[in-house]
Amino acid sequence: MKILVTGSKGFVGKNLIAELKNRGYNEIYKFDRNTDKSLLENYTKDCEFVFHLAGVNRPQNEEEFMQGNFGFTSELLALLKKHNNRSPILITSSIQAKLDNPYGRSKKAGEDLVFNFGKENGNKAIVYRLPNLFGKWCRPNYNSVVATFCYNIANDLPIKINDPNVVLTLSYIDDVVEEFINALEGKENRNGEFCEVSKSYNVSLGNIAELIYSFKKSREERSIPNMSDEFTKKLYSTYLSYLPKDKFSYELKMNVDNRGSFTEFIKTLDRGQVSVNISKPGITKGNHWHHTKNEKFLVVSGKGVIRFRKIDSDEIIEYYVSGDKLEVVDIPPGYTHNIENLGDTDMVTIMWANEPFDPEKPDTYYLEV
Known part of the structure; x- marks a missing residue:
């Protein structure tokens, strides 16, 4: 099966591609912002499933939101239509698509494009409104507070919390990838016209920071976090992925x-x-x-x-x-x-x-x- 992944070098893209390969999906067309645009022409001729993960979330100016989240989606869909390619399209949107802000409006515009394209061209439209994500390989000090907290605490750097009581809705990258591969195999988790990851966690910023600091201290105490709690287990794995390369080991008395x-x-x-x-x-x-x-x-x-x-x-x-x-x-x-x-x-x-x-x-x- 030929699979096109846009945003292939991003957080979700890298994790998804790694697991696709684990499961024997080896014909993967990788496309990111540095890929020659002419390759997208070739990829859209015969791809059999599209994971459209590319997008803009931290632009230099607000206009780039619409250009990245709407404009590039338009280009991708136009090429699929040009080649009469009716492969299913999975697009990653955001829960912020419900909000009236530049980012939210651009994600909503991308959603509408895919839905309308699906109706007009016959492609199956699979739209995921994702919450905040966490897991290995997420870029710290960018747009993920969990990645930033993990990286900074693991590297003995300070973190900043304006309001520890703010509650985030979080999904873990392995659960996201599992859901996306289910969608690839025709078993997406639908909730109305949208799709969603079945597992998510509502956790306050204060609790996240407290847990990560406890992970750091666990080395001194020779302790292990509560692995019976799913969120703690997944957050601990995430934290370990941000350890400095020279600090994987620690001494015992x-x-x-x-x-x-x-x-x-x-x-x-x-x-x-x-x-x-x-x-x-x-x-x-x-x-x-x-x-x-x-x-x-x-x-x-x-x-x-x-x-x-x-x-x-x-x-x-x-x-x-x-x-x-x-x-x-x-x-x-x-x-x-x-x-x-x-x-x-x-x-x-x-x-x-x-x-x-x-x-x-x-x-x-x-x-x-």
């Missing part, structure tokens, strides 16, 4: 002694804590038990034995573990336990606990196995 080391990796309030334990050859760690706290041990390198004893029993239970055969060992409450390195190299164990360590309530009691 290793607690080192002659036995090896213990390092906290991830701490969450609702999903517990993950740590990395390294034991030297011949070393035994543990010899304690818990009332309620429970753990999971996974040896990923080396070999050893995990021993258990119910605190009111003399019976010792042993589980031999090795990085050659990955298996998880549950550490039940009420059993004192230890782990011994039986090999001649360091033994590395991933340890999960059902709660972050609390020095005020450690729920950990020394008792030899």
Whole structure:
């Protein structure tokens, strides 16, 4: 299928083209403001679907709104008509098309052009009035407050909020791309004459900024945001895409002694804590038990034995573990336990606990196995 994408180097265009390729759509005609106009003549001869994403939203003067959002659309439609091409046309408009301002009027004019062209020429018209968008590859300090906040906070730059209570309606780029590909396959989500992305989020500027600052702080706290909340999950992915190239990594505090080391990796309030334990050859760690706290041990390198004893029993239970055969060992409450390195190299164990360590309530009691 031959697909024409105008605005191919823009935020939506880059994300859309990447996913089209992932799904096996390889005949993609890419057109942007720097493409030779003569190519558009060729593309409109045999394209079978048009994603018209090109537009103007930050011009030098107001006249450019109409020229970019109406004028270029007119050129595109004229070429399709010239070549008697009746391919479906998907155009990205804006919720601002309802407003009486230069940008809104230009987007409304573009919508009307496509609707009228569809009626007169027989092309299927698919018009999306999009809200504010966010996601990877969006240009910061341009026309997306989310991109600006993510970029500035990730790069230790200040942000400006005039009114933290202003609520934005936001759609995530992956949801937009999913919807557009649905439209390509004839399954667009219609609401009256217009189409819309099924998922959107209403969030205040203050909450957006607070979340992004918490993402930055999460490195220091070794925490993970609440991934059960869809918006937080998507905003966190967006924030990470704006990290400076020299700041992808961050150090962890290793607690080192002659036995090896213990390092906290991830701490969450609702999903517990993950740590990395390294034991030297011949070393035994543990010899304690818990009332309620429970753990999971996974040896990923080396070999050893995990021993258990119910605190009111003399019976010792042993589980031999090795990085050659990955298996998880549950550490039940009420059993004192230890782990011994039986090999001649360091033994590395991933340890999960059902709660972050609390020095005020450690729920950990020394008792030899």
